[in-house]
Amino acid sequence: MIWLASGLYMVIMDLDFIHGDHLVRERPDTFMAGYSPEVGFADILSNYPEADEIVLANWIGNPVYRIYTAEGSLLVDAQDGTQRSPLGKADAIAVAQYHYARSRGVASATLIETEADAPTELQSRKLPLWRIDFDDAGATSFYVSPHDGTLVARRHTYWRIFDFAWMLHIMDYDERADVNNTFLRVAAGMGLTLSIIGMWLLWFSFNRRKRINGI
Amino acid sequence: MIIVRRIHKWIGLILGLQLALWMLSGLGMAVLPHDLVSGDHRRAEHGALPPVQLSSLEIRDPTPVERSNIHEIRLNILNGRAVLETVSTDGASLSDAVTGYPIAIDETLAMEVALNDYSGPGAVTEMAYVSIPKLETRSHAAPAWRVSFDDPEHTSIYVSATNGQIQERRNNYWRTFDIFWMLHIMDYQNRSNFNHPIIVISAILAVWMGLSGIVLWRDSLRRHDFNLIGKWRNRNNSHTLSVTDSDGGAIKAVRATPLQTLYAAMDANGYPLPSSCGGGGTCGLCRVKISPETTVLPADRRQIPESEIQAGYRLACQHPVSTDLCVTLPHGLLDAQTFTGKIVSSTFISPDLCELRITLPEMLAFRAGSYLQVKIPPFESHLDKLDLPEFVRERWHASGTAEHFGTDRTVYRTYSLANSPGELGNDIMLNVRLALARPDTSGVPVGIGSAFLSTLTLGDSITLKGPFGDFHVKDADDEIIFIGGGAGIAPIRSMIQDQLSVRGRTSKISFWYGARTPEDIVYSDEFAQLADTYRNFSWHVALSHLDKDDTWSGERGLIHEFVRDQYLASHPDIGRCRFYVCGPPPMLEAVLKSLAALGVPEDRIAFDDFGS
Structure with missing residues (x-):
């Protein structure tokens, strides 16, 4: 029954809505033709020689470099080469508001640094993260990485119910991610047996009294 | 509650297979280990190629940006080379970060990328260019190279043809998992959408099944059902x-x-x-x-x-x-036995009623109104093989009933005895209604019992069990009213013959016979003769399915209305009558309703339920 009810919730809720697509504004975020950053890839490499990957991108309207190293990521301004990361509260809020599609205000912004403080809705995402809560009906939360400045996750009430339904559905009550847990395997095996027995019994139950002369 | 049970059953019929498939596919997905499904077990932790430090290379700056629709420019290492990937709204393009020359992801490079990622025992067996993503790379838009390996699980690595990145690692674990997933979400085409109407409706019905199942469970459950220990102790x-x-x-x-x-x-x-x-x-x-x-x-x-x-x-x-x-026990159960008879004659006495006479090794002791169970063994036949009167064959043909019929298991069908005890010596008589499709149910199979009986010819053996039943005339001296029709004529004929000819009953007996057309009336000569011989017996016919211009001079209408209007409504002492009702389910239901409305107590009415 729990499978059925949680399954029903998951199929009736539109997946894009659950993903929070309606909360995020489409931003074109492309460069103007002919744009040339003050600081080039080679400059960045000489400043950050440990970089494995460097990305030139638009970040809330400003050109930046995202630098990925074995240790983590950094955000560097492409105009003057200053390092923007780790982001402070104001920057994190600016990122969240840049992507947020509605006009409601920010209710709170907190930096989550340790696993102990991390809500389950973050799943296995890397910490630290800024959590920006909006003052809207869906209790929207945006999570912003202080290192590369990206919007990492968006959560709202229906997502949280969906996640709860998913937990019930896969019966992994701790991590909500492991579909191979023994509990689920045993329960699914029993469920399969039950449904086969059910069909067998159904066959009997249609085999009702035949007292019609001639039929 | 019975409505809930019925709906539960019918939805169960429709949804049962899907419920089992949900369970099966759910189990399958739970059992398949996730790291095998995702192909992680065949993924090299460090590529085979020596690591390259970006900073050791002479990078040519790509700037300035050439076009206006560029999202980002990515500098990283692909197969030991520094590459620049330009991601635009139209897709991605790749160039060498040192020379500045564009890089095309060709067959050789794609294979190198795949081999660098792969850690299993297999060798590459096939390279294929997938221009439009199919099921295995359905979440990607870009064309790709499929690199197939000959390991036991048939790994295929997809290398993007635009940026050389690994798109997916697929293998037979994933393929099996994906079939389970398709069955689970019921999206048989794209295997990705689980918000479509079919699954939404199925899920709603399934939840209804679950809820009603719980309700019905409580309804059916008894406290001692789970008292296994107590049962064991008392064994x-x-x-x-x-x-x-x-x-x-x-x-x-x-x-x-x-x-x-x-x-x-x-x-x-x-x-x-x-x-x-x-x-x-x-x-x-x-x-x-x-x-x-x-x-x-x-x-x-x-x-x-x-x-x-x-x-x-x-x-x-x-x-x-x-x-x-x-x-x-019900009457006769202690005496019920299994016996074999031989067909003596088989005659259609109306367009759809066949009188079957069977001779038994010895006389059957039974009370008028009893029924027998006829064993229908597995058989198969076709209309063309049957020796039927031409008008029956034509009717069968015209009705649209399936002409090929049979059963693959033994079933029992129930027929009331039409003769009265001792009337025919060792012989018994059954009235078999040939159950053909109606105009609105064209194509349905013929009633299996009547079809079987119509395949029998003179001298064939038939296995019977009985007699059974509690539909008997009470011995009390009350007035008796029989109401019936169709195949229900059998027990009524038996009881009337028994009461008049054998028992010599003197209290008033009337029989109200409902039929559709004049051809459907059977045993009319017999009833007429009985009415002549016994002054306490009368019989009345009403026909319900006459054409307007039919020349029938008798009564018209439904039998329950006819008996009520002509007789019962003005009956001085209806509470002292006994009613015996037998006929097709709609007639039976209408008569019972009508009698209840007239205030006849339930215990004064006996009926044989030929329906449901």
Whole structure:
């Protein structure tokens, strides 16, 4: 029954809505033709020689470099080469508001640094993260990485119910991610047996009294 | 509750397979290990190529940006080379970060990328260019190279043809998982959308099934159902069943263990009760009289009329033997036997009613109104093989009934005896209605019992069981009113013949015969002759399906209205009449309703339910 009810919730809720697509504004975020950053890839490499990957991108309207190293990521301004990361509260809020599609205000912004403080809705995402809560009906939360400045996750009430339904559905009550847990395997095996027995019994139950002369 | 049960059953029929598939596919997905499904077990932790430090290379700056629709420019290492990937709204393009030359992801490079990622025992067997993503790379838009390996799980690595990145690692674990996933979300085409109407409707129905299942479970559950320990402890304390037949005679005492239902206990002691539902409490044939104090279960209520419940009738298959009991069996059960007869004659006495005469090795003792069960063994036949009168064959043809028919398992069908006891010596007579499709049910199979019986020819053997039944005329001296028609004529004819010719009853007897057309009236000469001979007997016919211009000079209309308007409404003492009703289900229902409206007490009405 729990499978059925949680399954029903998951199929009736539109997946894009659950993903929070309606909360995020489409931003074109492309460069103007002919744009040339003050600081080039080679400059960045000489400043950050440990970089494995460097990305030139638009970040809330400003050109930046995202630098990925074995240790983590950094955000560097492409105009003057200053390092923007780790982001402070104001920057994190600016990122969240840049992507947020509605006009409601920010209710709170907190930096989550340790696993102990991390809500389950973050799943296995890397910490630290800024959590920006909006003052809207869906209790929207945006999570912003202080290192590369990206919007990492968006959560709202229906997502949280969906996640709860998913937990019930896969019966992994701790991590909500492991579909191979023994509990689920045993329960699914029993469920399969039950449904086969059910069909067998159904066959009997249609085999009702035949007292019609001639039929 | 019965409505809930019916709907539950029908939705179950429609949805049952999907429920089992959900369970099967859910189990399959739970059992397949996730790291095998994702292909991680064949993924090299460090590529085979030596690591390259970006900073050791002479990077040519790509700037300035050439086009206006560029999202980002990515500098990283691909197969030991520094590359620049330009991601634009139209897709991605790749160039060498040192030379600035564009890089095309060709077959050789794609294979290198795949080999660098792969850690299994397989070798590359095939390279294929996938220009439009198919099921295995459905979440990607870009074309790709599929690199297939000959390892046991048939790994395929997809390398993007635009940026050289690994798109997916697929193998047979994933392919199996994906089929389970498709069955689970019921998106058989793209296997990705689980918000489509079919699954939404299925899920709503399934939730209804679940909820109604819980309700029905509570309805059917009895406290001792789960008392396994108690049952186990009592397994050796048998109880005594005192068995009587419906006349109060033939008392025998048999033993029953408490683990058995009454039905099973009777069966174990050599008294097989009739049943066609296999103990599910849905056919109502196994009812026996126990005691009015016995708990009334929902199944009892569904199958047994209230007056009989109060008299102590219960379904034997639903009641466990938990104390010593006195069981009164339906009439004739103790004498019921299995015997074989031979067909003597088979005559259509109306367009759809066949009179079958069967001779038995010895005379059958039974009470008028009893029925027999006919064994229908597995058989197969076709209309063309049957020796039927031409007008029956034509009717069969015209009705659209399937012409090929049969059954692959033994079934039992029930027919009332049409003759009165002793009337035909060792012979018995059954009236078999050939059940053909109606205009609105064209193409349905023929009724299996009548089809089987119509395949029999003179001299063929037939296995019968019985007699059974409680549809008998009471001995009291009251006025008797028979109402019936169709195949229900059989027990009525038997009872009328018995009452008049054998028992010499003198109280008033009338028979109200409902038929569709003049051709459907059977035994009219007999009834006319009886009415001439016995002054206390009269019979009346009303026809319900006449054409307006038919020359029929008798009564028209439905029999329940006819008997009510012509006779019962003005009857001075309706409460002292006894009613015996037998006919097709709609007629039976209409008559019973009409009698109830006239205020006839339930215990004055006996009927044989040929329906459901």
